[in-house]
Amino acid sequence: MIYWQIFLANFMANLLGYGGGPATIPLLEHEVVDRYHWFSVHEFSEMVALGNALPGPIATKLAGYIGYSQGGVIGAIIALFASVAPSLILIIALLGILMKFKDTAKVKNMTKLVRPAIAVLLGVMTIDFFTTSYKGVGIVQTAIIGIVSLLLLEKWKVSPVYVICGALVYGAIFLG
Amino acid sequence: MKSWDIFVAFFRSGMLGYGGGLSAIPLMKREVVDIYKWMEEEEFSDILALANTLPGPINTKMSGYIGWRVGGFWGMMSALVGTVLPTVVLLIIFLTVLHEYKDKPWVNGMSRAVIPIAGVMLGVLTWDFIKKSKNTMGWTMTVILLVISIVVMQVLGIHPAILIVGLLVSALLSKNKKEEKQVKAS
Numbered sequence: 001m002i003y004w005q006i007f008l009a010n011f012m013a014n015l016l017g018y019g020g021g022p023a024t025i026p027l028l029e030h031e032v033v034d035r036y037h038w039f040s041v042h043e044f045s046e047m048v049a050l051g052n053a054l055p056g057p058i059a060t061k062l063a064g065y066i067g068y069s070q071g072g073v074i075g076a077i078i079a080l081f082a083s084v085a086p087s088l089i090l091i092i093a094l095l096g097i098l099m100k101f102k103d104t105a106k107v108k109n110m111t112k113l114v115r116p117a118i119a120v121l122l123g124v125m126t127i128d129f130f131t132t133s134y135k136g137v138g139i140v141q142t143a144i145i146g147i148v149s150l151l152l153l154e155k156w157k158v159s160p161v162y163v164i165c166g167a168l169v170y171g172a173i174f175l176g
Numbered sequence: 177m178k179s180w181d182i183f184v185a186f187f188r189s190g191m192l193g194y195g196g197g198l199s200a201i202p203l204m205k206r207e208v209v210d211i212y213k214w215m216e217e218e219e220f221s222d223i224l225a226l227a228n229t230l231p232g233p234i235n236t237k238m239s240g241y242i243g244w245r246v247g248g249f250w251g252m253m254s255a256l257v258g259t260v261l262p263t264v265v266l267l268i269i270f271l272t273v274l275h276e277y278k279d280k281p282w283v284n285g286m287s288r289a290v291i292p293i294a295g296v297m298l299g300v301l302t303w304d305f306i307k308k309s310k311n312t313m314g315w316t317m318t319v320i321l322l323v324i325s326i327v328v329m330q331v332l333g334i335h336p337a338i339l340i341v342g343l344l345v346s347a348l349l350s351k352n353k354k355e356e357k358q359v360k361a362s
Contacts, residue, residue: 014232016340021233022301030336042291049290050270052297056190056263057200059233064264065271076268080260087232088240088252095241098226107229109347112312116321117339119305120329122298129295136288145292153293154300164290171289176282 005036006075010063010082018114021059024083026121028062029128038070042136045129053164059083137175145170178247179254185212186239186258200235204242214246235259 009031017024025048032038039047051061060083067079091098101107133142145167152158152166189203201224209217227237236259243255277283309318321343328339 012337016231016337017233018231018340018344019305020228021235023231023305024233025298025301027336042287045291045294046274046287047267047271048297049294050274051267052294054263054266054270055192057233057235057259060236060260061263061267064260065267068268069271076264080264083233084236084240084256084260087230087237088256090230091227091237091241092244095223095226098229099222106348106350109350110344111229112309113321113343113347114340115305115309115312116318117325117329117336117343119302119309120322120325121336122302122305124330126295126298126302129291129298133288133291133295136291142292145289146296149293150296150300153296160297163293167289167293168286171285171287172282173285175285175288176280 002071003075003078006067006071006079007082009036010066010079011086014059014063014083015086017059017118018111019118021057022122023114023118024059025062026118026125028059028066029125030121032066038066041128041132045132048129049164049167053160141175179250181212182243182247182251183254183258186243186255187262190235190239190259191262201238204235204238208242214242 009028013024013027013031016027029041029044033041033044047062047065048058051058051065054061060080063079063083064076067075067077069075071078098107130142130146133145149163149167152163153160185207186204189200189207192200192203205217205220208214209220223238223241227234227241230237236256239255239259240252244252247254274283274287278287306318306322309321313321325339328334329336
């Protein structure tokens with residue numbers, strides 16, 4: 001039963017995630033936090049932060065960990081299969097046909113029209129994460145860490161690895 | 177031997193590609209087109225364009241398909257394992273250790289400190305998606321669709337799947353002026 005739920009959660013999120021890996025993050029949260037209650041918002045945001053500090057595609061890292069924590073190694077394999085296989089099978093089976101249609105406006109419209117909906121999902125999650133942080137460490141710490149990391153990541157283009165490592169040290173010393 | 181090459185190519189491009197998804201694509205191109213010469217650059221771009229129109233993570237669609245083309249079923253498996261496995265294992269070890277010591281106040285502090293950063297990362301992604309929408313559809317259409325999405329998902333509480341499928345269907349059913357013009361011209 002748990003294996004079937006693991007499969008379903010990852011399958012749904014990845015099949016609806018138009019716009020690559022990041023688009024699947026809020027859909028995945030919807031499944032594992034809101035629907036199945038496997039994780040709290042706090043735990044999920046931890047996964048996203050640490051997942052982003054590691055290299056490689058984000059959707060499969062999250063899937064693998066979710067599967068592992070709910071169903072061990074088999075759970076991880078099922079989750080990875082569910083997130084990778086459907087779209088991969090589609091592309092292998094349909095490449096010839098799709099090639100003819102790739103420039104048509106309708107196919108391009110599909111990704112285009114879904115984008116704002118994904119933006120809303122991501123925005124809602126952003127608010128969720130900040131609210132959780134506010135409840136945990138208060139407004140001042142949330143603002144300090146938020147602003148400093150925004151500057152580091154976006155303005156000075158520091159790699160997420162260093163930003164996350166820095167935050168871990170900061171948290172161990174000041175938020176413990 | 178070939179499976180090993182495929183594994184190495186996608187392992188390298190996966191491990192060096194920080195920031196998820198698209199950052200790994202140029203690295204992947206270097207391995208597939210420049211180093212191993214499995215396909216021409218044009219073919220690679222075609223596959224990329226096509227993969228973008230399908231849902232799900234972009235990296236595994238690319239690596240899986242290219243692995244399949246180059247080395248059949250086992251080529252595909254090698255490519256997927258190379259792309260996915262190393263970082264999944266790292267994340268599992270990372271989080272499991274963190275949760276093991278959850279009772280220690282300093283570990284708890286560590287876990288609290290990364291949440292605002294996750295918020296920032298998602299906020300940046302949100303803005304990326306809005307900007308891309310504006311660039312392809314203009315502000316008016318983007319705002320209209322944003323408002324519709326907020327109302328449907330947040331106010332009415334309808335599952336995102338229903339909205340997304342609805343949007344996909346309306347994209348397929350929509351009449352497109354450009355396409356009609358092209359038909360007439362030809």
